[in-house]
Amino acid sequence: DAKTTQPNSMESNEEEPVHLPCNHSTISGTDYIHWYRQLPSQGPEYVIHGLTSNVNNRMASLAIAEDRKSSTLILHRATLRDAAVYYCILSFVPFNAGGTSYGKLTFGQGTILTVHP
Amino acid sequence: NAGVMQNPRHLVRRRGQEARLRCSPMKGHSHVYWYRQLPEEGLKFMVYLQKENIIDESGMPKERFSAEFPKEGPSILRIQQVVRGDSAAYFCASSSNVGTYEQYFGPGTRLTVT
Numbered sequence: 001d002a003k004t005t006q007p008n009s010m011e012s013n014e015e016e017p018v019h020l021p022c023n024h025s026t027i028s029g030t031d032y033i034h035w036y037r038q039l040p041s042q043g044p045e046y047v048i049h050g051l052t053s054n055v056n057n058r059m060a061s062l063a064i065a066e067d068r069k070s071s072t073l074i075l076h077r078a079t080l081r082d083a084a085v086y087y088c089i090l091s092f093v094p095f096n097a098g099g100t101s102y103g104k105l106t107f108g109q110g111t112i113l114t115v116h117p
Numbered sequence: 118n119a120g121v122m123q124n125p126r127h128l129v130r131r132r133g134q135e136a137r138l139r140c141s142p143m144k145g146h147s148h149v150y151w152y153r154q155l156p157e158e159g160l161k162f163m164v165y166l167q168k169e170n171i172i173d174e175s176g177m178p179k180e181r182f183s184a185e186f187p188k189e190g191p192s193i194l195r196i197q198q199v200v201r202g203d204s205a206a207y208f209c210a211s212s213s214n215v216g217t218y219e220q221y222f223g224p225g226t227r228l229t230v231t
Contacts, residue, residue, distance in 0.1 A: 038160075042224060042225075043121075043208045043210075043222030043223050043224050043225050044160065044208070044210075044222045045222065046219045046220060046221065049219070104150070104162050104165060104173065105150075105152075105160075105162065105210075105220060106162065107152075107159045107160040107161070108159060109159055110159070
């Protein structure tokens with residue numbers, strides 16, 4: 001499996017933008033880049049995913065380098081509720097099962113984001 | 118639209134007992150995944166199931182653990198003869214069958230073995 005590298009921790013102030021980096025230098029052409037986050041004592045929460053182009057949704061933006069060896073999750077205005085562990089995950093489709101495809105998620109250690117009021 | 122539901126949220130078992138963890142996927146989702154998070158560790162994939170089929174159980178311990186997702190009813194993760202090392206948070210996730218890669222996680226079951 002292709003690996004990802006993230007900083008152990010980052011800090012931000014409330015209402016400021018946050019850029020969370022992820023390196024994935026061994027990414028393959030079929031790997032999607034996913035971001036999930038896990039708030040304290042909760043299950044992980046899907047944030048965003050992409051393949052090649054930058055992506056935006058209501059939660060965040062995902063900026064993908066042209067060579068796809070790195071990506072950045074952007075929270076435009078951090079809130080206290082954004083304090084969580086953020087996981088950058090590469091997902092691939094190893095085979096088709098019953099006519100559909102799936103992606104097994106391999107979580108690393110993630111980045112602990114602390115947001116200061 | 119209700120999210121992924123897991124019960125119980127907390128489960129205490131003595132060594133040697135059985136633990137049964139239940140997961141009801143989101144409505145319309147036919148793919149279920151189980152993950153385990155040991156204390157101070159990351160989430161580890163255990164098993165992936167579709168209705169009545171185990172697709173990938175590469176992350177399941179070879180003994181004492183089993184999973185099912187029957188045609189009717191929730192997915193069950195069963196741990197027989199629990200040991201202290203089984204104490205962990207067990208998360209279930211589901212996804213739809215239209216090729217999306219988004220997985221929706223439940224709140225988890227925290228198993229404590231005494």
